[in-house]
């Protein structure tokens with residue numbers, strides 16, 4: 001099977017306040033469809049920087065980034081934006097839900113923004129399916145302030161999954177949750193990989209990392225098996 005994504009010798013140097021600092025120094029990473037990979041590393045080691053390159057929010061200084069046989073390392077922003085909404089689902093530590101919209105409306109927003117126009121009935125069905133996938137279809141009409149942190153993060157996961165992304169990118173998605181609630185969120189993301197979606201999880205939690213197929217450590221700018 002050819003990998004979903006493949007990074008080869010990716011480097012990134014950030015211009016710090018005093019002097020430039022090489023954060024990524026030759027990162028190699030291949031992720032297969034349906035594979036889940038955890039990335040551990042001390043604070044400031046560059047995990048979020050790496051995830052933002054993979055999610056095409058930024059580009060590497062050198063190296064290659066293949067997806068579907070194309071090298072995306074230097075694609076312009078217009079093309080990157082289209083790929084971002086077609087291929088990736090993002091989950092962050094903060095949930096970034098709109099408070100005045102219901103859970104279902106928050107999820108449906110991803111369909112309106114990302115995929116052009118979908119008939120209303122299809123949009124509704126896809127939204128409920130995504131909420132069901134994360135076990136909170138019964139909360140579809142609730143607004144975020146009435147939901148617990150774990151429920152809000154599951155809405156955010158449903159929003160990330162509703163467009164059937166090829167790859168889910170999660171940056172410390174359980175950072176604001178207690179262990180038990182965090183476990184639930186990890187389990188629903190992990191379940192998405194059973195349906196063929198790849199998952200890259202940046203985490204500080206060893207137990208959550210251990211639930212992934214593979215655990216890597218970002219150390220001195222390179223990824224090593226943990």
Ligand SMILES: Nc1ncnc2c1ncn2[C@@H]1O[C@H](COP(=O)(O)OP(=O)(O)OP(=O)(O)O)[C@@H](O)[C@H]1O
Pocket residue numbers: 014015016017023041042043044045046047048049050
């Ligand atoms: N835009 C930027 N310009 C300059 N330095 C930056 C920029 N973004 C991040 N950094 C620095 O780059 C380093 C790596 O940051 P990054 O957020 O990728 O690390 P991280 O491993 O995700 O950390 P954490 O676990 O604390 O979230 C840090 O030292 C950070 O201060």
